[in-house]
Amino acid sequence: MATLGLSDTEKAAVEAFRRDVVDPSRTSLVIVDFWAEWCGPCKQLTPVIEKVCADYAAKGVKLVKVNVDENGFIASQFRVQSIPTVYAVFQGQPVADLSQARTEGQFKQYLDQLLAQLPIESDEKALQQEVAPLIAMGEEMLAGGEHERALSIFSQIAEMDPDNAEVISGQARALIALGQLDEAEALIASLSPDVAKHPAIDQARAAIALKREARPMADLSDLEAKVAADPDDHQARFDLAAGLMGNGDRDGAADMLLESVRRDRAWNDGAARAQLVKIFEAVGLEDPWVAAQRRKLSQILFA
Template sequence: MATLGLSEADRKAVEDFRQDVVDPSRNALVIVDFWAEWCGPCKQLAPVLEQVAAEYEPKGVKLVKVNVDENRFIASQFRVQSIPTVYAVFQGQPVADLSQARTASQLKQMLDQILAQLPIESEEKMQAAEIAPLIAMAEEILEGGDAERALSVYAQIAEMAPDNVEVRAGQARAFVALGQLDEAQAVLDAVPEGAGHDALLERARAALSLARDAKPVADLSAVQARVAANPDDHAARFELANGFMANGDRQAAADALLEIIARERDWNDNAARTQLLKLFEAVGLEDPWVSAQRRRLSAILFG
């Protein structure tokens, strides 16, 4: 923004704009709100902008207000013809016109789209990079069967990132593995709606649902005998599958559920398929074991 030939006041306005907007926008997204004291719609929009900017500050967003009556040259450079006019600025350049956003949800939707496409440096990204190896370690410990130690690691990470959904989902799964189902439910209930990471949360919820359905059974021989005596006793085989799940034998559980589906796929309003899909969710849809069982299920349904 050239300053040659400008008045002293305009030169100061340009310098202030450079300090307040251009320089911070090198690594952050700056929302520039062009407004005036006499503008009613500006005053209505201001609380929305302030609320969202405060919420998105950890994501690398900053709000700067520019009074057009006091900064006519700046407003002219941005070709402001009516107010409120709101721009998103990154690396000194307008990257989006946010003027049409009038509600917090509209503004958040637009900001989410912009932030997903720009290399913004933010507290969230730095924190995510810092805790990623710790989450991977906790997950490895949990998958290895040491749920108590995994829960301890997740608790330490939660102190660093109390709102991290991935951590909360891991904590819930660790509680489930320890049989502390009410604690797992409390963790999941505390996650706000729209927090993201839906797949991770669904995995934890599926694990919790399975744990509530399936009670550990010390001796499955009686129900196994019922299945052996009558292979079409699907209720007994379903009970056997839940017993296997509760005892940690996911392969035997999947075998039993797939056998029910093969014999009577719609039995009990698709109870076996529903339970099998919960098992897939709990294990993790990207897990190679789940992929193998899905292929078995497809062969039964479409073979």
């Protein structure tokens, strides 16, 4: 905003706006709320905006309130015709009009969209960049069977980023691998609703359920003989898959279940396919092994 020809009051308002809004917006998303003391809707909206912006502060969101009675010049520059009017400002420019948002959910939806599109700098983003390689290390340890080390790594990351769903999932899956199912369930049960609904936590829940159902068997020869004698004995094949999975042979378990689906996908209300899906969720839907098995399943289902 140019200040040539402005009064001292207007120049002061412009300088304050530059300090409070324009400069912070170079790296943050600044929410500018135009309001007035006499505005009833403003009073209803204020607690919602303040709560959401406080919740999103670590994501790089900052709230600035502009009283239109005291800052008429600034309001005129934004062509504010009614209040409440709410703008999102980034790098000195309005990037979105949030005036239509009235609920906490609506504001969060708008902010999530903007934060996904703009190169906002934030403490949360910096932390994510710091912990990402550590999470990858923990997952590598977990995949390699070094469960104690994986648990130690994930536990250390959790001290840095306690609400990270991927870290909590890694902790839980390490506990499961170590046979500490009760501890894993207690960890999942302690989560806030927002963290608990993350897909990574669904993976941990599926791993717990699968481990609860697992029945390690030292001798699978009887089941193998039953399947060999009658390839359509789906219960024997299903039990054999459970035994293989319990013994840590997920390839063998998947092969048994895929063959059951191929022979009779409707058996026992689709139990073989449902068990495959449970295994996929426990391993992780983005895992290359799961991708390969899902391709096999699709070939069977759509052949």
